[in-house]
Amino acid sequence: MTSRPWPEELRLSPAGDLLTVAFDDGANFKLEAEYLRVMTGSAEDRGHGAGPRPPMPGKQHVRITAVNPVGRYAVRLVFDDGHDTGLYSWDLLHQLGAERDKLWFEYVTTLERAGLAR
Numbered sequence: 001m002t003s004r005p006w007p008e009e010l011r012l013s014p015a016g017d018l019l020t021v022a023f024d025d026g027a028n029f030k031l032e033a034e035y036l037r038v039m040t041g042s043a044e045d046r047g048h049g050a051g052p053r054p055p056m057p058g059k060q061h062v063r064i065t066a067v068n069p070v071g072r073y074a075v076r077l078v079f080d081d082g083h084d085t086g087l088y089s090w091d092l093l094h095q096l097g098a099e100r101d102k103l104w105f106e107y108v109t110t111l112e113r114a115g116l117a118r
Contacts, residue, residue, distance in 0.1 A: 005094045010075065016063035019077075021093050029097025033064045034118070037079050038107055039096055040086035055107075057116035 005023040012019055019036060022028045038056045059081070066078035074089040088096075096103065111118060 004091060007090050007093070010067065012064055012067055016065060016080070019064060019067070021097060023090075023094055027094060027097060029093070029100070031093070031097060031100070033062050033079065034059050035100065035104060035107075036064070036077060036088070036096070037062045037081070037083065039103060040083065040088075055110045055114050055116055057111055057114075057118065060118040 005025040005027060007021055008024050009020065009022040011021075017033045019031045019033070020029070021031065037059045063080045064077050065080050066084075068076045068078065070076050070087055074087045074092075076084065076087055078084040108118070
């Protein structure tokens with residue numbers, strides 16, 4: 001059985017625009033607030049169902065105002081646009097960091113195809 005990466009550090013920038021997450025497997029990710037907001041696992045923003053998430057425009061200037069622990073497995077990020085229902089498990093944060101370039105490209109491409117702005 002392979003152990004799952006465990007966070008060793010979670011740091012929010014003073015401006016609330018960047019969350020740094022360091023894991024015990026050596027991975028270290030700098031995740032922008034906008035990226036985390038649009039990649040939320042919240043059912044509300046995913047359309048309460050499976051399948052591709054709907055495009056979420058207008059989040060370019062969103063900031064994180066709080067990072068709240070949820071048990072030993074996740075954090076709840078509070079954003080200045082009022083969103084506070086998404087849980088970010090350690091596995092999800094690791095995945096979002098590892099796949100950032102691919103996921104960001106897909107997000108921006110989806111917005112562009114829909115004629116929407118970040």
